[in-house]
Amino acid sequence: MGDDEYVECEDSTVPLPGSGPDTFRQPPTDTRQPWEPADRAQAAVDGATGPEPPAPPLCPNCRLPGERRPTYTGRHVLLEPIPPIPAHLVPAGHRWTIDTGAGIAWNRGLDEPPPGALCRIPHRLACPGLALDEIRPWAWLTSLREHNEAEAIRRSDEAGYPGRWPDAG
Ligand SMILES: [Zn+2]
Known part of the structure; x- marks a missing residue:
């Protein structure tokens, strides 16, 4: 390797924000971060739906107190x-x-729990102010039942039978 093959690199150091002439370009502290919509969507999927402080940790449906966790x-x-x-x-x-x-809570999602594992449940599952149709504790089973209902109606329509049984009551 000769000296003519040596390429000198420029300094690629990036200064940290907070000092220097570009400080004024930093977004305000209350600016939404790019990951926030994904976090909010995940929170909704998980069931982390508050109530958020400073509101009291009371269920909005039945007013019973719960244990609020971040x-x-x-x-x-x-x-x-x-x-x-x-x-x-x-x-x-x-x-x-x-x-x-x-003390941060997280939802195990659909993962199979390890043998002997314990967990906490959201108040929403035990809330007397909600009907089971609103809670949908077995969402995958509800989806399967809806799919099967549509399939049964489709097949009965193909066979020339009414989609639903008449109400005899
Ligand atoms: Zn409740």
């Missing part, structure tokens, strides 16, 4: 204030775990 999406979840229960008894998507230390 989540990693920046939103809060209202948990049922009872001791942890076996995770295999709780519908998938409603199994909440609280990390020790920071």
Whole structure:
């Protein structure tokens, strides 16, 4: 390798924000960050639907108090204030775990719980102010039932039968 093959690189150091002439270009602290919509969507999927502080940790449907916990999406979840229960008894998507230390709650999603795992449940599952149709604890089963209902109607229409049985009551 000769000296003519050596290429000198320019300094690629990027200054940290907060000092220097570009400080004025920093967005205000309350500016929405690009990941916030994804976090809000995930919070809604998880069921981290508040109520958010400074509102009291009361269920908006039945006014019973819950145990409000922060989540990693920046939103809060209202948990049922009872001791942890076996995770295999709780519908998938409603199994909440609280990390020790920071006390942040997170939803295990649809993952199979490890044997013997305990979890917390959201108050929403036990809320007396909501009907099961509103809670949809077994969302995948509800979707399957809706699919099967549509399939049954389609097949009965193809066979020339009415889609639904007449109301005889
Ligand atoms: Zn409630």
